[in-house]
Amino acid sequence: MKYTFLGTSSEAIPVVGLGMGKGIGNQAKTAIYGSEDERLLRLGVDLGMTFIDVAYDYGSGQAEEALGMAIANIRNKVFIATKFPPEKSSYADVLRSAEESLRRLKTDRVDLFQTHWPNPQIPLEETLRAMEKLVNDGKVRHIGLSNCTIEEAKKARSFLLNIPPVSIQHEYNLLDRTAESHFIPFCRDNGMTFIGYSPLAHTRLGRKDERLIRIEEMAEKYSLSSTQLVLSWLTRQEGTMVVMRTSNEQHLLENAKIGDLMLAPEDIDAISSIFANDVKNIPASLMSIKIDNSQKAYTTLEEACENCYGLTPSPSELALQIKAGETLKPIKISIDSNVKGNLRYEVVEGKLRYWAWVIAYGKDVSIPSIIKN
Known part of the structure; x- marks a missing residue:
């Protein structure tokens, strides 16, 4: 597995992490988690995918509970990133949601505590002040942002001078490359890690889509699956990683191998051209x-x-x-x-x-x- 550093810290994290979200909206909140999820999480950690991204309301708490069960005996091998929902953004609610997450995760600390979405009804400084307290209390190691605007990210950095946020999480895949013109450059310029979610959105295209056919042909040249090729392309830039969920053991084994792959510059350019960011x-x-x-x-x-x-x-x-x-x-x-x-x-x-x-x-x-x- 290939690794990158978290922000400007010396903490090494894999460029492909495990995500635990199942669907979006109501699907994510009502999703069911069980023993098979726990088994795949442990297998992923064994394969070097030690960064695990979860959220307070995935499965209405079941996801955090499943993760806590899965890593009970291997906590020190795992980097836990969780998020709290926007309705929990007040000072008191941030502290409460952190305590609830710690209880479900069966751990004494969260490695990366992230906003899930901004809440304009609550001053961002109030939310960040609570996150800063959690770091000072030793319950959180790093602070991150998700689904924010650039202006919100700038505001967070100006407020958290002593404990700057280390990451921004946004959607990033072949079909939505807007992060490349906004968030990835911002992260690079400010010593932050960019975390992309939904990295395999291209798989929703029809099988006869010409772009998919060309990706498959290129993957054959490297003796790769198309997923391996795409993950390698997405994580080609230093300081960029992705998180993804899979319910398939074979796919998990394949995803863990991308650190061994080096794409030729002309193929990187070709993929960029095939999936030009067409907004x-x-x-x-x-x-x-x-x-x-x-x-x-x-x-x-x-x-x-x-x-x-x-x-x-x-x-x-x-x-x-x-x-x-x-x-x-x-x-x-x-x-x-x-x-x-x-x-x-x-x-x-x-x-x-x-x-x-x-x-x-x-x-x-x-x-x-x-x-x-």
Whole structure:
């Protein structure tokens, strides 16, 4: 396994870590964890994948409990990264959520304690002050950020002068490379580690997609699986790692081998060209919201403005960030095969951000979008 350093510390971490999230939204919160998850976690650690990323509300706490069981006798071999939800961002709630995570993990310290999402209703300084106290109390070793904006990351660094955040976690894969123009350079310039989640989003493409075929052909040249090739490409830059979950033992064995791989510069460039970061500005008036059971979604502007599900951050809070000039990640849309009037696209990811743009600038606004199909 190939390793990198965590921030500017001397702590070596693998460039491919184990993620424990199962799905998004409601799927992640209601996921079930059991003995097979524990077995695969222990196997991953044996293979050198000692960085394990979990969260307070994965499986409503079951994920942390499963991790605690899995590492009971090997705690000192494992680097635990966990996250607390935005609704737990007040000073008292951060401290409480840390204690609950420590209890479920059956450990006396968390190696990396991260915000899961920002909460605009609570001053970031209040949240960070609690995280700083946890470090000073010896219950947390390092502080990290997730799903923040660059402005929020700058604010965190200016506040935490004595205990600077060591990492930023954001989505990063062949289909969404926006981190390369924002967060990866920021991390590099400020001595932080970039942690990418959802690294294998490209596998959702159809089997006949020309881009996938070319990746498979290139992988054959190296006697690799396409997954190994992609993971090597994603972690090619110093200070960048990814976390991923797998329920397949063979895939776990393959993923652990990427430290032995060296891609030729021309192949790195070829992959970059095949999956160019193609963000388009698409009018909101051409989009509708795709409804599914994985997460709560607003279907009308009135619902979004009222924030009747109590989501954090709310669409209106994100709209304020947009109007203040902060950069939010693109939404993801798909071409609607059942076109109704002018609604040519369905919003499949980033639904809160869609409504934020509409609240900020109206239905005529063009929204930075990635077309998934």
